[in-house]
Amino acid sequence: MKVAISVNGSQVGADVEDRTLLVHFIRDVAGLTATNTGCDTSSCGACTVLLDGRSVKSCTVLAAQADGHEVTTVEGLAPGPDQMHPVQRAFRAEHALQCGFCTPGMVMAAVSLLAENPSPTEEEIRSALEGNLCRCTGYHNIVRAVLAAASERGGS
Amino acid sequence: MIPAPFTYRRAATVDEAVTLAARGGEDVKFLAGGHSLLPLMKLRLVVPPELVDIGGIGELSHISEADGHVRVGALATHDQVAGSALLRRELPLLAHAAGRVGDPQVRHRGTIGGSLAHADPAADLPAVALALGATLVTRGPSGTREIAAGDFFTGLFETVLEPGELLAEIRFPKAGPSGWSFQKFTKRGIDWAIVGVAVAGDRVALVNMGPTPLRARAVEDALASGAAPDEAAARAAEGTSAPEDLNGSRAYREHLARVLVGRALGEARSRR
Amino acid sequence: MSIVGTRVVRTEDPRLLTAGGSYVEDLRVPELAGAAWATFVRSPIAHARITGVDASAAARAPGVIAVLTAADMDDLGPPPPPPPGGGGEAPVPLGGPWAEPLLAADRVRFVGEPVAVVLTEGRYQGEDAAELVSVDYEPLPAVVGVEAALAGQTLLFPGTGSNVPITAGGQADDAIFDGCDVVVERTIVNQRVAPVPMEARAAAARWADGRLTAWLSTQAAQLGRFVMAGVLGLDPAAVRVITPDVGGGFGAKVGVDRDALVIAWAARRLGRPVRWAETRSENLVAMTHGRGQRQVIKIGGRKDGRILAYRLHVVQDAGAYPRMSGFLPFLTCMMASGPYDIAHVQTAYQVVVTNTTPTGAYRGAGRPEATAAIERAVDLFAAEIGLDPAEVRRTNLVPPDRFPYQTAGGARYDTGDYAAALDQVLSAAGYADLRAEQARRRERGDVVQLGIGLSSYVEITAADAAGGETARLVVHPDGTATVYTGSSAHGQGHHTAWAMLVQDELGIEMAKVTVVHGDTDLIPRGTGTYASRSLQIGGAAVHVAAADVREQARRVAADLLEASEADLELDAERGLWHVRGDPEAAMTWAQVASHASAEGLAASVNYTGGQPTFPFGTHLSVVEVDTQTGKVRVLRHVTVDDAGTIISPVLAEGQRHGGIAQGIAQALLEEVVYDGQGNPVTGTLADYAVITSAELPSFELLAKQTPTTANPLGAKGIGEAGTIGAVPAVQNAVIDALSHRGVRHIDMPLTPARVWAAINGTGVIL
The missing domain is CATH 1.10.150.120 ([2Fe-2S]-binding domain)
Known part of the structure; x- marks a missing residue:
């Protein structure tokens, strides 16, 4: 299905499998690899990102569920290493x-x-x-x- | 781990959700926050051919009062429930218990309807719904049903929901000034309850003491006949069939139920 | 003022905090473009004969490139002979008749053992196709637990005639307990735990022109190269191992696992790069576990508190394959008597195989097991004679005038003041007040009782110091410097610490020092990071290399300034060379280095001069135990961890914090559990209870530094102190809280159910 997500303020659109997990959309489609996967059971939180401003575990959200929404990852928190959040x-x-x-x-x-x-x-x-x-x-x-x-x- | 392939459909209204589900057949699952369903799908313990995403249905996330009841839309997240001023005032047990579900990320996504419909006996909110005498309002191909929480849960992960029938709203009678308590006993903060107890006035419900959430009828009866809280709590394990697992034997859970019911009754009295 | 000992923030962090690390799974390098994704098919059965593998359905599934099994490994020679030392005390696989294959061929011996590997265009396809590989298993009885292994009803390796590959140590002789007023004996369990680095195992491989490049999540790139070359039949020069960022290891990433070797082999077979990153569910059954010892402890002494004799017998559960030979119980036995001066010490051990995940090093690797045993024994002894456990410890600690101290177990403790560490902790914790509070609660009969637990320890770090470590330091003509280190950071902060050492020695600012590790083309020789060896061996190598460069620079500067070398001084504050008495006419490192040669100044060191060191300390844990439910809450954790000279207090404290948390976790929560058929019950992080922030207090760390003479930095290792010290302190605290009710011992983890069972004397093992 076609999914369009605002990731760190940039629109990222792609045609992905329906079952695509948000964490894989962020890593493999948006190309932002800071967000990691540490477990299979929503236990570890390594994949935590903000979805519309609130923390979620992106391994337990479908990319399709985030379609039309805003995602913020750690890469989007600050302009760069010299101006950290x-x-x-x-x-x-x-x-x-x-x-x-x-x-x-x-x-x-x-x-x-x-x-x-x-x-x-x-x-x-x-x-x-x-x-x-x-x-x-x-x-x-x-x-x-x-x-x-x-x-x-x-x-x- | 990745779910097995499925078809994803999105519903904008309850009617559309019911129609889509009816068209998809018996094994279609509704997807709300996904925090009960997706973990099971990733482990491939559940393999639905089709999901109908109801997460975007705006009409299902209300929290409001009407006619002496509080109405909570099935899509209200645990976080919304925990933070609602109305619920904190009228149903502090519900607001408090919702704030103890999972962790913040889970509470941001997980919904009250999802938690009830999933019917995990170790989940907190089903027992809370029992203690509060909730009514569950469903919408399905054959119309609307109102089901008492006590009739809703039929077994391990099983409810009276028919295929394609959607839990739309939970109605709670206002609790009034009766005392309340929620005791959740876990190994770690994020764990499911080994045993939990929800007390609202003279109603006592148990988490994880059988295949469904249970009313502790023997305790309630004892209280009704004038027994002291400790005396009543001693009967907390009657009529239960607690599971045995890594976290404890049946005997340990029965002991915990007695201890926690005693503490819950004491705390509830102190809050009257 | 020297930068050593000051609170420097890490140079690693800005990148990790803003862009995230670059772990194996994150690599987007062109060499891995078009890589196939590898998914392993793992045994769901603990013990079975494989009677057939049918991959035809999987091979037809979308995106499948190949399904490979042991039958396809016809391009590999016979397995290399076991490395020297196998069967003994070296941490190397036993091999021979106990050898572990790359992929299981005719028999599986644990749930999670790899049987086949599916190579697909994408990750999702791999998981789908792996489900379609049909393996016929003929189940065999599973050997679970050391008792079943010793009973020997079923053998894992029938040709060997035994489940006990290694037996070592002397005969038990009860004569050592002659003359004791009191003797206590107990069988205790140091349970199996999972290391759970947040980054699970991962590897990627690519072949070009007959040469293998492998990206490994490892603690030891050069060891990885050696093992890969051996298994694949290559000259080590034909293998390049690159270590990107590594998300934790805790000992479980020292070796190269069979899975990673299969990835390298598969990439050659396919003629295409292959990448792999395991799921957590795989990690919990297929990465080595730690601990896993049954211990029989026997302690005896006089009623005045003097311990006269101690015996430890260990049975080490090696899991399905003895990957570490006798190393873990050997270290346990070597450190058996801990910080105590005990006249008679006897130790012995057996290694057994079981149908469970192989065990290996995990933060402490054999020493936490030793400390847990002796610290439980001391508390049992103290309880039996009715003396305060702090007093019994003080009575028996090796006094400061006895160093170097030779133990019965063969260790030579370098430096220490054990009683001072104990007293420092008792004083900071307010021990007398805590005991008074405990007495009040007991008197009142409170539901929530207080427990105070102690653990005094000494451990061995850099046990293989003689193996050395490399450092190459280059000061470039622009005045910057690069350190190439054989140590292999995976969270420890070596890039910061090594830069501190260079600044301290040469006055080149940290910001101008780049540290490089984990690329065998750049650093062909090196040992790696484990056994708390890096600072004292790898850091010492940097220190020695810097001193070498300094003396080279002195000659160059003397030439430039037309002075004698003896008159040249390095102002290490400003990084300037000048003639004594004439600081104005100074030369920068850039000037000196550019004058030396076009490449600048360089020194290469393989530092082998270090000796093992023996850090020590005391942990005190304060817990509350709810006597109605069995639930434990840790209120305070106070420690002295004396690791000699501290180069970076910030990093040293971080090591202590992490180790303490893992120690508390082992004491209270964590255990890998199998059912009677060898099925893992704790196969996800929903069931395997890694400790969270909510279960822990902030820790109270006290400072104490007793330098060693074993290396020029005066430093001992700090990486494993936390798990070694914390575990028995917490366990002793919980038991202490219940001692007035007659509880003398509870095996770990001290879950609510176990504690409640102990309180109620039901003896039920839950």
Whole structure:
């Protein structure tokens, strides 16, 4: 079927199999490979992107369901490495990533959280990120980064 | 993993959804948020030839009140339900429980209708619907039906829904000032309940204590005849047939049901 | 001021945060254009004879290029002989009659074993076609668990006559417990867990002009090249292995798995590039698992708390193929007595095969198992004599004046102050207050009880230090530098740390230092990243190379400045060379390097001078246990992890955080479970309970540095401290919370159901 999705502000259209998963549309059609797949059961959150501004697991959404909607991936958060989004900056400052595989999804989950709750407590952050697995950091610095990003945004 | 091939169709209205489903035959599945269905399709445990996407039907995501009832469209997401000011005021049990389903991403996509129609005995909202005495409104080829939640669930992942019949709306009587509690016992926050308990006033419902969500009738009867909460809670496992799995034996689940019902009754009383 | 020890943010991160890494599945390089997609057909049965494979329906399915099975492997020679050391203590496959094929031919030995590979134009077609490959299995009884393996009713390798390929260690002699007031013996389980790197396994391969290029998600590119060349019958020079970004490994990506070898072979067979990235469901059954030991511990001592004798007997579940020979239990036994000075220590082990996924290295690889055993034993002993577990530890820790300390197990502990680590943790945690709070809750009969658990540990890192590591450092004529390292970062931050080392030694700013790893054409010699070896061996190699370059530069600068070499000074703050006493007339690295040669200055090092090191520390865990439900909540986790000199505190803390979380996860949640027929019950991440942010507290890390003399950096390894220290601290804490109710031991993971069963004395294993 024909699908047209706004990905990071650009219209991406293609004729794809009906069963195409959004994560594969993003990676293989839109050519944006930051968004990863880490499981088969919507458990790990590595594929998290924003769909119309809210976090979703793009492995559990059909491209067809996103037809006509807006998708934001980590590549679309900021113009480039020199002008990072506050959440990206905080992840770097707090060493909230190691191997980087969960990172795009984790960042998008954090962005979605802060959009809904601009000043979360540590407990709220821990609860809001429970759908995103990280095997490297023990989450300690991820939580600190989200707290730091929240306080930076609160101050700006 | 990838679902087996299927044909995708999109419905813009309930009527169109029902028509498309009727045309597609018995094995057609409705697709709402997809968070119950797509994971099973990716594991190829479910292989429907055709999906009718009802996710874009605008008329099914309302949350409103009328005639002493609260009406929740089947497509209201868990996130909408959890955040609704109306529900938090009138049906705090429902709003709270919806906020405990899955994780934020799941709550952004998953819908109340999908959760009820999927009829997973380990899911939270079916038991909540039982405790709140919900009525499920369906639309199908043969018209509209109103089904009491207690009559809706018939077995493991089974309901009275006929092929091509769509769950459109859930109606809840306003709870009034009765106390409520939702106890969800899990290994991890994101896990399905090992056992869950929903209490609304004098109604007590259990998650994952049998092939369907269950009313804890023995507890309710004991309370009705004046038993103290602890005494009533001791009967929580009566009439259940809990599963055995990695997370616990039947005996452990029965024990948990008694403990959690006791805690739920205590919390509900404190909220009156 | 030196940059060493300062809090530097990582150079790796801007790319990972804005564009994402480039993992194998992300590669869009022209060499892989038109690559076929590989999907494995895996055994759904734990133990069976294969009586037929019918791929005809799959071969006709849309997009199918080929379906290949073991029968197609006629272009491969006999399997290379097992590498030297097989059958003993080296981490190499046992081979011989226990050899593991690339694709199963006549017998499958675990669910997930690859039987065929389907090559298709696209990924979706591969999954469809793989379902159509029909394999006839004649089921055999499955051997699940070490007891069944030892019983030997069914043999995995009938020709060998046994399920026990390796037996080592001395005879048990109870005389060592003579003179003990108290002796406690217990059989405990260190359960099988899954490493679950967030990036599962992946490989891509392409042949051109008789030469193989393989992209591998690996921790050791050069080892990958060696193994690939051996299996495919090639000169190693005909193999180029490239390691793109790697999404975690935790030990399970050190070796080259048979699946990746099949990809390289299939690409040659097809005459077309092939790529593969496994699903998580495959990963959970086909990547090696970790741990998997049944341990019998026996400890004895005096009523005053002095431990006199300890015995450990290990049965290691190797899974279906002994990929690591005796390495894991060997390390467990070597480190058996932990940080304690015990007069008599006896160890022995057996390795058994079972119809389950092969086991291998997982963060700690044998040492967490040793620590778990002795730390449980010490708590059992303390409980038996009624002394505080902290006191019993202090009584028995190797005192600081005994280093280097030679253990009965054959280890030579380099440096340490074990009691200081214990006391630092007790003090920071407020141990006395915690015990008082615990006493109050017990007295009140609270539903939620408090538990305090300790684990004092010492571990061995860079056990294979003698294997060395390479570094090549080039200072270019423009004043920038490039480091080519044999270490293989997959999250550790080597690119940052190695640049810090160069800046520290030469004064070339980190921003001007590029670090390259994981391309065997650029770095033909190297060892890789495992065993917490990278900083102390690979980093030391960079350090030595930098010192070499500095001395070369000194000669060049002396020539340029017309001074004697002895009078030349490097201002490592500013990266300038000058004559002593005349800092104004200084020369930059660019000037010196461009004068040296057109290529600049360069040094190549294979650093083999290091020795194994022995990091140590103490973990203290505070937990709450709901005695009505069995649910455990970790409130605090306080640790000292002394890894000698810390180059980057930020990276070292990150290693500790991750390891602690994995340790808490093993203690409370994670276990690979099989049913009686060898079917995995935990085959997806919905069932295999990886720990999330919501189950963890923030960690309280204390600083302590006792440098080693084993290498010029004074550094010990930090990568595995977390899993080694945390697991028994948490396990001991949960048991401690229930000790007043007579609970002495609960096997891991301490799930609510297990804890509840222990509280109720039902003894039900759930």
